[in-house]
Amino acid sequence: MRCTFGLALLAGLALGRPAPEPASQADSAIAYVDQETGFTFSEFKAAYSLTQNIVYRIALPSNAPSGNYNAVVQVVAPNQVGWTGLAWGGNMIRNPLTVAYPSGSKVTVSSRWATGHSTPASYTGATYTLLSKGNRVNGTHWQYSAKCVGCTTWTGASGSQRINPTGSARLAFAYSPNKPSSPSSNTSTIPVHDVANYWSHDFSVGLNSNFDALLAQNGAA
Numbered sequence: 001m002r003c004t005f006g007l008a009l010l011a012g013l014a015l016g017r018p019a020p021e022p023a024s025q026a027d028s029a030i031a032y033v034d035q036e037t038g039f040t041f042s043e044f045k046a047a048y049s050l051t052q053n054i055v056y057r058i059a060l061p062s063n064a065p066s067g068n069y070n071a072v073v074q075v076v077a078p079n080q081v082g083w084t085g086l087a088w089g090g091n092m093i094r095n096p097l098t099v100a101y102p103s104g105s106k107v108t109v110s111s112r113w114a115t116g117h118s119t120p121a122s123y124t125g126a127t128y129t130l131l132s133k134g135n136r137v138n139g140t141h142w143q144y145s146a147k148c149v150g151c152t153t154w155t156g157a158s159g160s161q162r163i164n165p166t167g168s169a170r171l172a173f174a175y176s177p178n179k180p181s182s183p184s185s186n187t188s189t190i191p192v193h194d195v196a197n198y199w200s201h202d203f204s205v206g207l208n209s210n211f212d213a214l215l216a217q218n219g220a221a
């Protein structure tokens with residue numbers, strides 16, 4: 001099965017009435033201070049079913065240079081999630097896709113890029129370094145925390161794109177309950193998603209004045 005839900009539609013279904021206006025977090029993000037890594041993230045909980053969420057968190061530097069700048073992405077997914085992807089430009093095609101899946105006690109992060117609605121290729125324009133903290137697989141969830149170099153700028157379908165750290169922009173996610181064929185490989189084949197959706201993300205609530213020092217504390221300077 002493959003379907004695309006609207007978050008508001010999901011909320012409407014849950015309430016047994018037509019879709020209401022999106023809930024407050026549906027068009028924004030909230031600040032989340034992660035005690036483990038020390039980063040302040042902008043957080044969005046994306047519903048992939050009526051009862052389950054995947055949590056997407058993004059931490060950015062307060063004084064980002066005008067061109068490309070680094071980001072930290074943290075994702076928390078229930079164990080039922082086989083893979084999930086975050087699309088930095090808010091849709092599937094021509095933007096950095098941060099795909100991840102559990103592999104035993106670890107999480108594999110895979111850099112991808114799609115030129116159509118078919119399996120995305122590996123993407124060397126964005127690279128990931130797992131932080132020394134904030135990565136786990138336990139009895140209920142899997143989680144990763146990674147520095148991304150190359151997620152905040154790219155050349156999309158309509159030219160150069162840059163995430164404005166003090167603004168809001170559309171992000172998208174994809175979810176599959178099915179596992180990639182070679183989970184320890186960051187170039188594994190991945191099965192198509194069951195759900196894909198997007199939201200407007202307020203990056204400004206996840207700015208860090210000590211971004212580089214926090215990266216160093218997390219082994220990813």
Ligand code: HEM
Nearest residue numbers: 085086087091092093097117118119172174190191192196
């Ligand atoms: C694994 C192979 C993949 C296939 C075959 C695939 C296929 C498709 C197709 C056919 C659609 C059109 C809408 C629909 O009919 O549901 C779609 C939409 C979408 N996909 Fe994928 N997809 C794949 C991987 C990914 C990945 C890794 C992401 C990462 C975030 C992603 C994100 C999205 C998003 C956000 C949409 C909705 C917006 C749009 O149309 O761009 N997909 N995909």
